[in-house]
Amino acid sequence: MKLKKPIYSNTSLTKSNQSNSTASGPDFGSLVLIATPIGNLNDFSLRAKQAIQEADILLCEDTRVTAKLLAAYGLSVKMESLHEHNETQRTEQIISWLNQGKKIALVSDAGTPLLSDPGYRLSKAVIDADIPISAIPGPNAALMALTLSGLPPHPYMFVGFPPPKSTARQSSFAILKAAERAGLQSTLIWHEAPHRLVDMLQDLALIFGQDRPAAVARELTKKFEEIQRNTLQGLIEHFTSIPPRGEITVLIGPKPQKETLSDDDLDQHLLEALKTMSVKDAAATISTAVHLPKKIIYQRALELSKIR
Missing domain, CATH: 3.30.950.10 (Tetrapyrrole methylase, C-terminal domain)
Structure with missing residues (x-):
């Protein structure tokens, strides 16, 4: 079946917000998440620029970084900081502004908000409060x-x-490796x-x-x-x-379809781990990675530690 071409619209941000939320009218504010350039300023979209022009308040991860972007496009808006250290404390105040009818935009220093950047706790609170929220897509590294x-x-x-x-990094990777052995096949x-x-x-x-x-x-x-x-x-x-x-x-990339672990491979993993880890930690990390009982892996790690 042939897919239809996407239909593009230049509908204003305000109308777009009203169309995807049950809340409407002058008593309701709205939050819009705006993606910003990850390096090249020319990647800043027209919709993003329009949304900032219409915003009463722009929430920024670092106001100094965002000020440079605004200056490049001749934009002026009231900025407030929202970062990982103050998001929890500021959320209640921001919800209050939205309930007063404020239009608020949120950007991070670069790229799409919430993805490794602040904003999730605020957006969740906005959704829970049934306040309109939308997003303007753009750069994503x-x-x-x-x-x-x-x-x-x-x-x-x-x-x-x-x-x-x-140590924590290896543990987090080992969990993903265990998931692969359970069937995860993903980049x-x-x-x-x-x-x-x-x-x-x-x-x-x-x-x-x-x-x-x-x-x-x-x-x-x-x-x-x-x-x-x-x-x-x-x-x-x-x-x-x-x-x-x-x-x-x-x-x-995803694991090879027919990945097997030989005894030599297991020993190599353990020897590498033992260079920087104790026998106990090496056994715990590798047993999780290869999805084999820790007791068996610990015994082999102990043997290898004695003959190194």
Whole structure:
């Protein structure tokens, strides 16, 4: 069956809000989530600009960052901060403004709000209060990286930022590895800080294997945009020799359809883990990763620790 072409409309933001909510009229405010450029200012949409022009208040992750965007487009609006440290405290006040009929827009420093950025607690409270909420789509680093990675585009799972500490990071990866052994077949996506990239790739290789297809996207939409496609080991070697800079997105492809774990593979995983972890922690991490009983893995880890 041939799909119909999408129908585009230039209906105003106000009318759009009224059409998708039971609430309407001058006594009700509205919240709109606005995606902003992730690097290239030309990616700021006309609808986003219009929504900010119509807003009474613009909620910003960092008002200094957003001020630069507004200045580039000649926009002027009252800004209020909303970030991870004050979102819970500010939500009640913002709901009060919305109940007074205020039009409020929300942006993060870059990209689509709520995705690894503040705004979820507020948006949930707005929905629970039956206040109109809408969104203006736009730049998204995770999806752009996915389309450029050369890895299967669906299904995919966006995981956000991994834990900053190696032990917690390995544990979080091990949970995903266990999910793969239970049937998960998905491209996995994370954001990461450049100074932690190599450590993260090493932990990924430990849990998922050095030969897992992967990609690292860097500085998307900017002058020095870069996509490195390789195995995890190949990416480790590349970014060890050329330290990364800028905004980073990391992707690994789904597990091979017929992935098996030999005794040699298990020993290799354990030996790598034992370089930085105790026997107990190595056994816990690897047993979760390979979906095998911890008691058996602990016994083998103990044996390997004695002969290293």
